[in-house]
Amino acid sequence: MRILGIDPGIARCGWSIVQSEKFKVKSLNYGCVETKNGLPIELRLKTVYEQITEIIEKEKPDVLAIEELFFNTNAKTAFMVGQARGVVLLTAAQNKIPVAIYTPLQVKVAVTGYGKAEKIQVGKMVKALLKLKEIPKPDDVTDALAIALTHAFSSKFNSIKQPSF
Numbered sequence: 001m002r003i004l005g006i007d008p009g010i011a012r013c014g015w016s017i018v019q020s021e022k023f024k025v026k027s028l029n030y031g032c033v034e035t036k037n038g039l040p041i042e043l044r045l046k047t048v049y050e051q052i053t054e055i056i057e058k059e060k061p062d063v064l065a066i067e068e069l070f071f072n073t074n075a076k077t078a079f080m081v082g083q084a085r086g087v088v089l090l091t092a093a094q095n096k097i098p099v100a101i102y103t104p105l106q107v108k109v110a111v112t113g114y115g116k117a118e119k120i121q122v123g124k125m126v127k128a129l130l131k132l133k134e135i136p137k138p139d140d141v142t143d144a145l146a147i148a149l150t151h152a153f154s155s156k157f158n159s160i161k162q163p164s165f
Contacts, residue, residue: 002028004061004097005148006052007140008069008085011035013048014140017059018130020152027130029059030141041080045087052091064092065100065151067107067143102150107143110150122146 001021007014016030033051035044066089069082092099102110108117111125123135123142129149136142 001063001152002059002061003148003151004056004059004064005144005146005151006064006066006088007143007147008066008081008088009140010041010044010048010080010084011037012138012140013052013084013088014138014142014144015052015055016141016144016148017055017061018145018148018152025129025149025152027132027145030136030145031055032138032141041083045083048084049087049091052088053095056091056095056097061097063100063151064088064097065102065147067147068101068103070104100151100154102147102154106154107146107150110153111146 001019003018003020005014005016005018011034013033014030015033017028019026019028033048035047066085069078069085089099105115108122109115111117111129112121114121119139119142123139126132126142126145126149127135130145136145
């Protein structure tokens with residue numbers, strides 16, 4: 001199974017492709033979609049849409065795993081990230097790719113075994129689990145890999161209700 005992991009964002013949208021077969025996982029590719037701060041929101045969203053579409057066309061994932069939004073301070077940031085997340089979900093639907101959604105707590109537990117793990121702990125485990133030479137940067141990429149790993153490790157992927165496209 002090829003899993004496209006997404007850490008949604010408007011300034012930086014981390015993405016990863018993880019291959020999961022039986023009890024083995026490996027990273028195939030990863031990166032970050034970046035948009036410029038001064039651009040109008042519609043152009044930033046268009047960039048996210050176009051680049052995620054290109055990734056889907058090139059990598060041909062079987063499923064898209066994405067993080068649920070969690071913000072407790074800045075509503076404006078949450079709103080903008082939510083718009084980028086919506087664009088990613090729409091892109092998945094247009095390409096008939098099923099979606100799995102995970103909370104930050106689920107991701108931390110799946111990757112580190114501890115729901116209050118710090119970013120550095122998540123990064124170290126992503127590096128170890130995928131046998132990477134270093135922790136990927138920026139953090140958005142590491143988070144996208146962690147989200148894909150969460151799906152690979154989850155028994156939920158066997159019971160995801162497949163949409164009828």
